[in-house]
Amino acid sequence: MFSEYQAVLMKRSILGPPAAGFRTLLSLFLLLNAGLSSVASAAQTYSVQIKTIDATGDIAELVADVESALNSRAPEEELAGNALGYRIDQDKAFLAKRLQAVGYYSSTIVMDAPTDGGKTVFTLDPGPQFTFGEVKVEHLPTQAGPADPLPTFDFLGAAKTKPALAASVLEDEASIGAWLESNRCYFSYSVSHSAVVDQANQIVNVTYRIASGEPVTFGTIRFEGQTSLEEEYLQKLVNLPSGSCFRRSTLNNLKVRLQGTGLLAGSTIRLADRPNQDGTVDVVLEIQEAKHRTVRAGAKFSTDIGPGVSASWEHRNALGAGEKLVTSLLLATIEQKITTTFDKPFFRRRGQRLKLGAVVGREDNDAFETTGINVTAAIERSLKRDWKLGLGIGYGFERITEQDGTEEDAAILDFPTYVAKDTRDDALNPTKGWTVRLSSTPAFDTIDTGTGYIKNQIRGSYFQKLSSSGRVVIAGRIAVGSLIGVATEDVPATERFYTGGGGSIRGYGYQLAGPVDEDLDPLGGRSFLETSLEMRLRVTETIGLAAFVDGGNVYDNNTPEFGKDILWGAGLGFRYFTSFGPIRLDVAVPIDKRDGIDDDFQIYFGIGQAF
Secondary structure, three states: HHHHHHHHHHHHHOOOOOOHHHHHHHHHHHHHHHHHHHHHOOOEOEEEEEEEEOOOOOHHHHHHHHEEEEEEEEOOOOHHHHHHHHHHHHHHHHHHHHHHOOOOEEEEEEEOOOOOOOOOOEEEEEOOOOOEEEEEEEEEOOOEEOOOOOOOOOOOOOOOOOOOHHHHHHHHHHHHHHHHHHHHOOOOOOEEEEEEEOOOOOOOEEEEEEEEEEEOEEEEEEEEEOOOOHHHHHHHOOOOOOOEOOOOHHHHHHHHHHHHHOOOEEEEEEEEOOOOOOOEEEEEHHHHHHHHOOEEEEEEOOOOOEEEEEEEEEOOOOOOOOOEEEEEEEOOOOOOEEEEEEOOOOOOOOOOEEEEEEEEEEEOOOOEEHHHHHHHEEEEEEEEHEEEEEEEEEEEEEEEOOOOOOOOEEEEEEOOOEEEEEEOOOOOOOOOOEEEEEEEEEEEEOOOOOOOOEEEEEEEEEEEEEEOOOOEEEEEEEEEEEEEEHHHOOOEEEEEOOOOOOOOOOOOOOOOOOEEEEOEEEEOOOOEEEEEEEEEEEOOOOEEEEEEEEEEEEEEOOOOOOOOEEEEEEEEEEEEEOOEEEEEEEEEEEEOOOOOOOOOOEEEEEEEOOO
């Protein structure tokens, strides 16, 4: 048989090129070898088990996490030959690095080779946990000479005798960088570290190194791309005087402030590659103006006052310096009015606004009917810590008809004063923060010169998310008012306090959560109290639910009677979230229902949360 095969092979060598026969033999050899290799290195199912010696607490938890991570990386994966060995080496190195990250630098890991269908077992002895030894911060010299002296950084987490955690070192780098940004004026800087493990003493010595240039200041600030915004207004807005300390965080805040005006579609900050010879840095702000005009429309409905529609036109750069001019129209069952407001920033000084307003309207509700006009002017100044102070003057003329048929003309001159603060993260749908507003308004009737009074109010609200995602929020509010100086009957009906309805105590009719006359019409009063508690749940990105309790009343006295005659209402709400805010539908019932006065329930529909 062999001779026959050899003869055929010799014949082929004579008839064809000698290399052809060689290639045939080589092919047969490779095929045979591959088959044998596959038998010898059959694929094995791969999984990991980590056994520990004297490991408890954090180490036991770390081992469990690593074992889960390694097995979830390729669960029940079939590996063979070199791939299996490579995977085992990778997993062993991964375990060692995780141990070193929490200070175990002398651990031993013994691997038991897997058997057919078995696990790869790592037996771990973590050894002692190393601590930090010497911790230093070095500021490398600059090209101009020695670097700035640095203080002792007593906030470092990598302190002597503390566990040598890698996370502490990385946090320190970030903390040093934040300190440099807040306390130095470097054009650029970097923070790095080196760590030396001392096995003999079981410590890790760490050195942080700061590399920076010389301190620099801001130079000229130039704008490009504006079409209608005035340069003077933009310079006031950025508030970046030449010679001030250069910080990149300042530029980031500046960009946020520019975008917050609503006047820009985008902005880009351009810097040179290096500071100028005189140690200044010029800044170029490329801006793209947004459209400054907006038209809006809205609708609302409630069972106590019926439907209403609104429309408004807004210009956010009326005179070229960020002035906001708004004209709005409201057409509702009980009220119709036209309102115009004008808001000018940087009035006379930084952080001060001029606010002008005018309203012409008519209202016909269960308490009174009135037609009138009112004009206002106020100056609002920003104080420290985001507080605002407002001082104003207003004058309005009204013809008032009370429900008993009594008519009177009132010309009220008032001087509103207020302080306020708002820390909410979103005005239409807040998930955290709070608001407070304290106001006091002396007022005089210039027709009935004997009528003078002061209206005082305190309003506050608080919002707290109960989950990190902000899907569960608890919201609360309280409002208290007091009018002093005259008796209730001497106060014009439009100037008294009223409660009840979708904006105050839900479940009760508009202005009906208080005393009424024999015709069941609201009387109003000289003081009031309102409080609300609401739980808000965002089920999906667009759907939300709410449950709420509201309470309060109006009192004839000039101070609220806390805890007395409180009218409570409760209900459920549905929210549909849109890009412009939530659409709200609330259904509420009066818990303290009064026969002949209160309906069984009330429905409220509008845009935005109730408060």
